[in-house]
Amino acid sequence: EPEVTQTPSHQVTQMGQEVILRCVPISNHLYFYWYRQILGQKVEFLVSFYNNEISEKSEIFDDQFSVERPDGSNFTLKIRSTKLEDSAMYFCASSESVYTTYEQYFGPGTRLTVT
Amino acid sequence: GQNIDQPTEMTATEGAIVQINCTYQTSGFNGLFWYQQHAGEAPTFLSYNVLDGLEEKGRFSSFLSRSKGYSYLLLKELQMKDSASYLCAVRDASGAGSYQLTFGKGTKLSVIP
Numbered sequence: 001e002p003e004v005t006q007t008p009s010h011q012v013t014q015m016g017q018e019v020i021l022r023c024v025p026i027s028n029h030l031y032f033y034w035y036r037q038i039l040g041q042k043v044e045f046l047v048s049f050y051n052n053e054i055s056e057k058s059e060i061f062d063d064q065f066s067v068e069r070p071d072g073s074n075f076t077l078k079i080r081s082t083k084l085e086d087s088a089m090y091f092c093a094s095s096e097s098v099y100t101t102y103e104q105y106f107g108p109g110t111r112l113t114v115t
Numbered sequence: 116g117q118n119i120d121q122p123t124e125m126t127a128t129e130g131a132i133v134q135i136n137c138t139y140q141t142s143g144f145n146g147l148f149w150y151q152q153h154a155g156e157a158p159t160f161l162s163y164n165v166l167d168g169l170e171e172k173g174r175f176s177s178f179l180s181r182s183k184g185y186s187y188l189l190l191k192e193l194q195m196k197d198s199a200s201y202l203c204a205v206r207d208a209s210g211a212g213s214y215q216l217t218f219g220k221g222t223k224l225s226v227i228p
Contacts, residue, residue: 041220042202042220042221043158043202043204044218045216048214056215103160104148104216105160106158106159107157109157
């Protein structure tokens with residue numbers, strides 16, 4: 001069964017450093033998402049991406065964040081200057097469509113630890 | 116905006132039936148999803164409701180009442196492996212082509228022998 005993959009599984013970085021989290025969505029999917037989950041808290045929407053541009057972003061997704069689809073398969077989330085509060089599990093998701101029953105499939109996540 | 120409420124924790128016995136409730140207030144609604152999340156893992160899709168009524172899928176069923184802003188997930192014949200968090204999520208329809216999911220805090224279900 002096709003699945004969303006993410007690398008790395010765990011990233012440790014120092015405050016102020018840039019990180020890039022990578023995702024490979026399911027191949028025939030058109031809509032891509034990033035969510036984050038701080039330990040013990042709820043899953044929060046960051047950004048959605050369709051047709052090579054951001055569709056919508058949340059208040060969390062400030063100027064320190066950016067997304068890119070550099071080629072036909074990868075979808076990346078960049079945090080330019082990490083803060084301690086960016087420590088969380090970051091999930092990439094993709095869906096075939098946004099209509100009716102098309103659910104979002106989540107990747108296994110990247111655990112980001114900022115020290 | 117969206118506000119989603121569900122109980123924080125529940126405990127049930129192996130072989131029993133458990134119902135996890137979810138209430139929501141939304142500015143736009145385009146469906147309600149239930150996801151299962153084991154500790155340290157990604158959410159996995161369980162069910163989807165967009166019209167009122169019950170959707171059955173094996174041991175799992177989900178119900179929606181749009182007028183009441185209410186849904187529940189019913190798990191039958193509980194197994195130990197069902198111990199997980201169950202996330203209620205509403206898909207927004209008010210954005211321009213985004214359809215982001217807004218999640219509740221999740222209900223941690225513990226299944227005991």
